[in-house]
Amino acid sequence: MLWRMRPSPWRPGSSVLSRFRETDQCLARPPYVLNPCRTRGLHDVRSNPNFVLSPIPLVRYAKLLEDPKQYEAQQIKITGLVRSVRKQKKVAFARIADGSTLASVQAVFPEPAVAKDITNGSYVALVGKWIPSAGAGQTHELQVERIEDLGESNPLENPIQKQSMSVDFLRTIPHLRMRTSFQSLVARTRSHLTSAVASHFHNSSDLVYQVHPPLITSSDCEGAGEVFTIAPRSSERAPGTAPNASKEEEKLYFRDPKYLTVSSQLHLEAYAAQLGDVFAFSSTFRAEESDTPRHLAEFYMLEAEHRDIDLVQLLARVRALVVHLAQSLQEHRTGKELVEYYTDQKHRAQDAESIDLEDRWNRLAGPWSTVDYSSAIKALEEAHDASGGKLFATPPQWEHGLQLEHERWIVENMANGKPVFVTHYPRTIKPFYMLPSSFGASIQQPDHVESTSLASDRDTVACFDLLLPFGYCEVVGGSLREHRLENLITNMREKGLLKKTETPNGDAYPFLQPDESLGSLKWYADLRRFGSSPHGGYGLGFDRLLAYLTGVSNVREVVGFPRTWGRADC
Ligand SMILES: NC(=O)C[C@H](N)C(=O)O
Numbered sequence: 001m002l003w004r005m006r007p008s009p010w011r012p013g014s015s016v017l018s019r020f021r022e023t024d025q026c027l028a029r030p031p032y033v034l035n036p037c038r039t040r041g042l043h044d045v046r047s048n049p050n051f052v053l054s055p056i057p058l059v060r061y062a063k064l065l066e067d068p069k070q071y072e073a074q075q076i077k078i079t080g081l082v083r084s085v086r087k088q089k090k091v092a093f094a095r096i097a098d099g100s101t102l103a104s105v106q107a108v109f110p111e112p113a114v115a116k117d118i119t120n121g122s123y124v125a126l127v128g129k130w131i132p133s134a135g136a137g138q139t140h141e142l143q144v145e146r147i148e149d150l151g152e153s154n155p156l157e158n159p160i161q162k163q164s165m166s167v168d169f170l171r172t173i174p175h176l177r178m179r180t181s182f183q184s185l186v187a188r189t190r191s192h193l194t195s196a197v198a199s200h201f202h203n204s205s206d207l208v209y210q211v212h213p214p215l216i217t218s219s220d221c222e223g224a225g226e227v228f229t230i231a232p233r234s235s236e237r238a239p240g241t242a243p244n245a246s247k248e249e250e251k252l253y254f255r256d257p258k259y260l261t262v263s264s265q266l267h268l269e270a271y272a273a274q275l276g277d278v279f280a281f282s283s284t285f286r287a288e289e290s291d292t293p294r295h296l297a298e299f300y301m302l303e304a305e306h307r308d309i310d311l312v313q314l315l316a317r318v319r320a321l322v323v324h325l326a327q328s329l330q331e332h333r334t335g336k337e338l339v340e341y342y343t344d345q346k347h348r349a350q351d352a353e354s355i356d357l358e359d360r361w362n363r364l365a366g367p368w369s370t371v372d373y374s375s376a377i378k379a380l381e382e383a384h385d386a387s388g389g390k391l392f393a394t395p396p397q398w399e400h401g402l403q404l405e406h407e408r409w410i411v412e413n414m415a416n417g418k419p420v421f422v423t424h425y426p427r428t429i430k431p432f433y434m435l436p437s438s439f440g441a442s443i444q445q446p447d448h449v450e451s452t453s454l455a456s457d458r459d460t461v462a463c464f465d466l467l468l469p470f471g472y473c474e475v476v477g478g479s480l481r482e483h484r485l486e487n488l489i490t491n492m493r494e495k496g497l498l499k500k501t502e503t504p505n506g507d508a509y510p511f512l513q514p515d516e517s518l519g520s521l522k523w524y525a526d527l528r529r530f531g532s533s534p535h536g537g538y539g540l541g542f543d544r545l546l547a548y549l550t551g552v553s554n555v556r557e558v559v560g561f562p563r564t565w566g567r568a569d570c
Pocket residue numbers: 221222262263264265303304477478479537538539540
């Protein structure tokens with residue numbers, strides 16, 4: 001817990017301290033003993049005459065499936081939400097989804113009266129014997145002896161119904177839709193891939209350090225203006241407020257407006273200058289006015305920065321990361337469940353599309369292509385002309401960058417539906433921090449890629465976008481960074497990022513005109529002023545990759561609580 005700076009009237013009295021002590025005891029209790037502190041308040045437990053410590057192990061179904069015989073004939077406890085109930089005269093059945101797997105446990109009630117209050121959607125904690133079962137699709141089932149806990153749910157009012165629900169409807173109830181089998185599977189996939197990211201960087205022979213850059217930033221890294229501005233207010237004058245500050249300024253918590261991060265890149269560059277290879281994995285925010293299946297206002301970005309690297313090595317690093325994530329999913333139980341979800345109709349709604357996930361994953365593992373931007377534009381122009389100007393809604397033009405329709409065409413027609421790096425975009429359409437392609441850059445290809453590249457002599461920068469098939473297109477973007485102070489300042493001047501100042505450049509910052517100031521990017525320029533090193537990095541849109549890997553066409557379906565243009569409901 002973070003302590004507040006403001007003195008609080010609250011003092012930990014003896015009752016609070018004794019509660020802490022009891023909590024310690026709860027934590028110290030062996031895991032097979034029912035932990036009363038987990039389910040009830042401590043005081044409730046003491047006053048509850050029925051409270052007894054139970055030596056029955058609570059077992060997750062994923063664990064049971066690993067070795068179903070392990071608990072055979074033993075008394076165990078299963079908890080979770082009821083997916084379906086069938087009540088007959090002499091016996092009742094319920095299927096319990098405990099959140100650890102796609103499959104649900106069959107619970108059998110030899111005395112159906114015990115199950116009378118159980119309905120679809122209710123929460124149950126069931127104690128019983130784990131016995132072999134002749135039922136289809138299962139080796140064992142739980143023969144229920146008693147219900148230890150029941151969280152009732154009125155099935156007529158519960159928005160989560162047994163029959164299939166549309167994606168659009170589910171999107172209106174994000175807090176409940178994660179109870180559906182697919183959403184729960186996607187959440188587990190996210191968890192697995194998050195740990196695979198850490199294992200990739202931590203266990204590789206060349207360690208990449210995870211760092212924690214700030215989410216509150218003082219500049220718009222990309223310079224694209226898609227920032228969420230935050231200007232919280234203080235009740236008192238913020239420390240350090242200028243004596244001549246206006247009434248408005250006096251009330252600003254940070255003295256100036258700040259922004260939610262659009263990219264951790266700039267701060268990562270500061271870390272990389274010392275640590276060499278670093279990554280950050282966190283929420284990123286963009287106020288893009290794009291209401292599309294590929295955009296979220298809050299998304300997860302995995303960003304890495306490497307000192308002393310060239311473009312070929314950078315592409316190789318990106319490929320190694322993406323291949324690792326895909327393979328790790330393919331080998332993990334979660335990946336197998338995803339395949340089962342798409343291949344076994346019983347898991348899906350009648351009209352839900354079946355997707356060949358393994359084909360998607362294998363495309364990542366196979367050969368990739370690279371093509372430089374200028375060659376791609378030439379091919380796009382030729383194809384567009386050959387179609388009599390009908391192929392694309394927006395005719396391709398070198399100065400204007402690539403539209404989604406162009407990217408799709410490149411993947412399908414220049415890369416055979418495989419991943420492709422498009423490199424060396426025009427300097428004019430890219431941010432100020434990118435290194436010109438001409439800087440010591442040989443446009444050579446890494447061994448693993450099939451090249452269709454033409455070296456460009458135009459004014460381009462050493463950058464790339466990774467495009468994935470099936471319309472996902474840009475999933476990673478990166479570049480070598482301009483590491484020379486003078487060039488960086490020239491770029492900033494050209495992009496209009498230098499501020500005009502009335503107080504002449506008193507510090508005589510190198511390469512600035514007397515009336516220029518670096519504003520909130522002075523710290524970033526300092527990284528070049530003092531001990532600058534060549535470096536480069538990239539950002540991977542984690543939600544887009546997750547959507548690709550799970551066969552989801554809209555990124556809103558891979559985050560629990562999507563924030564999009566016009567919506568941030570709960
Ligand atoms: N770290 C990166 O290179 C990502 C880049 N700043 C972007 O937002 O696309």
